[in-house]
Amino acid sequence: MSAPILEVENLRKYFPVRNLWKRRVGWLRALDDVSFAVQPGEILGIVGESGCGKSTLGKTLMGIHTATQGRILFQDQDIAPLKPHQSRKFRQHLQYCYQDPGASLDPRWTIRASLHEPLIVHTELGEAEREARVREILAAVGLPETHLDLYPHEISGGQQRRVGLARILTLKPSVVILDEPTSGLDVSVQATILKLFLSLQQQFGLTYLFVSHDLSVVRLICDRVAVMYLGRIVEIGETAQVFATPRHPYTQSLLAAIPKIGGARVTDTFSLEGEPPSPTNLPSGCRFRTRCPKAQPLCAEQDPALRADWPKQQAACHFAE
Amino acid sequence: MESDLIAVRDLRVAFASDAGLAKVLDGVSCSIRPGEIRGLVGESGCGKTTLARAILGILPPNSARIQGGQVLFGGRDLLTVPEAALAREVRGREIAYIPQDPSTAFNPVFTIGTQIADLMHWKSPLLRDPSFRGNARARREADLARVVEWLRLVQLPNPEALLRKYPHEVSGGQRQRLMIAMALLPEPKLVIADEPTTALDVTVQAQILKLLKGLARDRNVAVLFTTHDLGAAYEICDRITVMYAGQEVEEAPVAEFFNRPSHPYTRKLLDSLPSAETGLRGIPGEIPRLIDPPPGCRFNPRCERATEICQQRPPAELAGPGHSVRCHHRLTEFAA
Numbered sequence: 001m002s003a004p005i006l007e008v009e010n011l012r013k014y015f016p017v018r019n020l021w022k023r024r025v026g027w028l029r030a031l032d033d034v035s036f037a038v039q040p041g042e043i044l045g046i047v048g049e050s051g052c053g054k055s056t057l058g059k060t061l062m063g064i065h066t067a068t069q070g071r072i073l074f075q076d077q078d079i080a081p082l083k084p085h086q087s088r089k090f091r092q093h094l095q096y097c098y099q100d101p102g103a104s105l106d107p108r109w110t111i112r113a114s115l116h117e118p119l120i121v122h123t124e125l126g127e128a129e130r131e132a133r134v135r136e137i138l139a140a141v142g143l144p145e146t147h148l149d150l151y152p153h154e155i156s157g158g159q160q161r162r163v164g165l166a167r168i169l170t171l172k173p174s175v176v177i178l179d180e181p182t183s184g185l186d187v188s189v190q191a192t193i194l195k196l197f198l199s200l201q202q203q204f205g206l207t208y209l210f211v212s213h214d215l216s217v218v219r220l221i222c223d224r225v226a227v228m229y230l231g232r233i234v235e236i237g238e239t240a241q242v243f244a245t246p247r248h249p250y251t252q253s254l255l256a257a258i259p260k261i262g263g264a265r266v267t268d269t270f271s272l273e274g275e276p277p278s279p280t281n282l283p284s285g286c287r288f289r290t291r292c293p294k295a296q297p298l299c300a301e302q303d304p305a306l307r308a309d310w311p312k313q314q315a316a317c318h319f320a321e
Numbered sequence: 322m323e324s325d326l327i328a329v330r331d332l333r334v335a336f337a338s339d340a341g342l343a344k345v346l347d348g349v350s351c352s353i354r355p356g357e358i359r360g361l362v363g364e365s366g367c368g369k370t371t372l373a374r375a376i377l378g379i380l381p382p383n384s385a386r387i388q389g390g391q392v393l394f395g396g397r398d399l400l401t402v403p404e405a406a407l408a409r410e411v412r413g414r415e416i417a418y419i420p421q422d423p424s425t426a427f428n429p430v431f432t433i434g435t436q437i438a439d440l441m442h443w444k445s446p447l448l449r450d451p452s453f454r455g456n457a458r459a460r461r462e463a464d465l466a467r468v469v470e471w472l473r474l475v476q477l478p479n480p481e482a483l484l485r486k487y488p489h490e491v492s493g494g495q496r497q498r499l500m501i502a503m504a505l506l507p508e509p510k511l512v513i514a515d516e517p518t519t520a521l522d523v524t525v526q527a528q529i530l531k532l533l534k535g536l537a538r539d540r541n542v543a544v545l546f547t548t549h550d551l552g553a554a555y556e557i558c559d560r561i562t563v564m565y566a567g568q569e570v571e572e573a574p575v576a577e578f579f580n581r582p583s584h585p586y587t588r589k590l591l592d593s594l595p596s597a598e599t600g601l602r603g604i605p606g607e608i609p610r611l612i613d614p615p616p617g618c619r620f621n622p623r624c625e626r627a628t629e630i631c632q633q634r635p636p637a638e639l640a641g642p643g644h645s646v647r648c649h650h651r652l653t654e655f656a657a
Binding site: 049050156158186187188189190191192194195198213215216217219220221253254256257258259260261262265266267270272273275 | 364365492493494495522523524525526527528530531534535549550551552553555556557579589590591593594595596597600601602603604607
C-alpha cells in the first residue's frame with residue numbers, strides 16, 4: 001500500500017448549543033474522534049443517515065468549518081489549524097462538489113468567465129494558458145466549445161451540472177469531495193452522471209470522497225466504504241466485504257432496509273425501531289445501544305473502538321462477530 | 322366497472338406556458354379498487370403528481386387547463402363538482418393526501434395539537450354521528466381520544482406531550498408519521514401518498530412503508546402511491562402503473578410486473594437501478610418536451626426496438642384489468 005493521500009486523525013467538530021442569552025449550554029458533537037486514511041486513486045464512500053455527520057466531515061476537511069480538535073494530513077501537512085490564507089495553496093488540490101454543482105454558477109456570467117475564475121484566483125497563468133486549460137476540461141466533461149459564450153440559463157440542467165464539475169476540475173485537484181452527488185436525480189440520469197465521475201477519475205487520476213445516503217450507488221462505485229452513526233465511524237472496510245458481511249448491527253440494519261426487488265419484502269422483515277437520539281444528548285457508552293438488538297450492560301459503560309478483527313474490515317462494536 | 326372505488330377516464334390536463342400548451346396528462350385512464358394499494362411510477366415530469374392533484378382538485382387554477390375526461394368517485398364526476406362541495410365533502414374526508422415533504426406541510430407557528438384540532442373541526446368523522454349533534458364539547462373530547470389513539474397507532478411516543486410541541490421540535494420521520502395519522506383520522510376511502518418517503522432516510526423509509534401498508538390493509542383504505550423508486554413500489558403495492566411523458570405505458574399486478582416487465586421503457590427503468598449484475602446503465606436521450614411531443618409512440622426516440630410504425634401511429638391504449646402494455650413491440654407475449 002502506498003502512502004495515504006489524505007489522512008484524518010481523531011477529528012472532532014463540536015458546535016456550541018446556546019440558549020436565548022447566548023450562553024453555551026452544551027455541545028452538539030457532529031464529529032467525534034473520526035479517523036481514516038484515503039489511498040491515492042481510490043473512491044471512499046461515506047454513508048449514513050441525516051444528522052450522522054457525513055456532510056460536516058466533508059465541510060471540515062474543506063475548511064468550511066474549522067475543526068475543534070484533530071489532524072487533517074494532506075500533502076504531508078496538517079491543514080486543520082491553518083488560517084484560510086495559509087491553507088489556500090493546499091486547498092486548491094482539495095475540491096468540494098456540492099449536491100448540484102450547476103446551481104453554484106453565477107447566472108450573470110458566461111460559462112467562460114465562470115471557468116476562468118478559479119484559475120485567476122489560484123494560479124499565475126496568463127489568459128491564453130487559462131483558455132487552453134478551460135477548453136481541455138470542457139472537452140473532458142463532454143461539452144462543446146461553443147458553450148463557452150453561453151449563460152447558465154441557456155443550457156440544460158444536466159449541462160449546468162457538467163460545467164459545475166468542469167469548474168472544480170480546472171485547478172487539477174487531487175482529492176474531490178462529492179457531497180450527495182446523485183440525490184434528486186432520476187435513475188435514468190443518475191447512471192450517466194456516475195459514469196462521468198468514473199471517467200473523469202480515470203482521466204485526471206482523482207481520488208474521491210463520495211458522501212451519500214444511497215447505499216446501492218455506493219456499493220457500485222466505491223472501493224471502500226465508511227459507515228457513520230452520530231458523529232462516529234462505526235464500520236469501515238472494502239465495499240464488497242462490508243456489503244457481504246456487515247459486522248456492526250447498525251450497518252446490518254441499514255443494509256436490511258434497502259428494498260430488494262424480487263426478494264423478501266423489507267416491510268415484512270425490517271425490525272429496527274425508533275430514530276437516532278439527538279446529537280446534543282448522546283447516550284453513554286455505545287451510541288447505537290438505545291436501538292441495538294444486541295445491546296448488553298457493557299454497551300452502556302464502555303464506548304467501543306474500531307476493531308480490526310476481520311480482514312479488510314473494521315467495526316466499532318463489543319459484540320460484532 | 323361497478324366495483325371500482327375511483328375511475329379516471331381519458332383525463333387530459335395541459336399547462337399553459339409561454340411556449341405553448343404542455344400536455345402533461347394525455348388521455349390517462351386508471352381505476353383503483355377499494356383497499357388496493359396502487360403504485361404510480363415514473364420519472365420527474367411524467368405527470369404522476371399532476372394526476373394525483375387532478376384527483377384531489379388542487380391543480381394550480383391559473384395555469385392548468387382540464388381539457389377532457391372524468392374522475393368518477395362515489396357516483397359523481399369530481400371534475401364537475403363545485404369547489405365548495407369538493408372541499409366540504411370529498412377532499413380530506415373521502416380522499417386524503419400525504420405530501421412528499423412533511424416539513425413544509427405543517428404551519429410552523431402553531432402547535433401540532435392546534436393543527437390536528439383544526440383538521441378535526443372540519444373533517445372529523447364524528448361530525449356525521451347523530452349522537453354528537455348539538456353537543457360539540459362531547460364531540461371534541463371523543464375526537465381528542467381518537468387522535469391520541471391514532472398517534473399511538475402510528476407509533477409515536479408520548480402522544481399527549483407531542484400535541485403541545487411545534488413542528489420543528491420533532492424529526493422528519495415523526496412528522497411523516499403525523500401526516501399519515503392526519504390523513505387517516507377522517508376515515509377516508511382513498512389516500513393519495515405523493516412520494517411520501519422520498520425525503521426520508523432508508524431505515525425510516527422502511528418503517529414508514531411498513532406502517533402505511535399495515536394501516537391501509539387493516540382499515541381497507543385504498544392508496545395511490547406515487548413514487549420514482551421502483552424498490553419502494555415493490556414493497557407495498559398490489560398493482561403498478563408506469564407513466565411516461567403524460568401517458569400510462571404499462572400496468573400489471575406487482576408479481577407479474579416484476580417478473581415480466583413488457584414495455585421497453587419499464588425494462589430500461591428497471592435496468593437503470595444500480596445493481597451488481599447490470600452495472601451502470603442509464604436511458605439515453607431525454608424525456609420529450611410535452612409542448613410538441615414526438616408523433617406516434619412517445620418513447621420512440623429513445624427506444625431501441627422502435628420501427629417505422631412507432632413514429633407513425635401511437636400504440637393502443639391500456640386495455641385493462643390484467644397486464645397491459647402500450648407498445649407496438651412489447652417484450653413478452655401474454656394472454657390478454
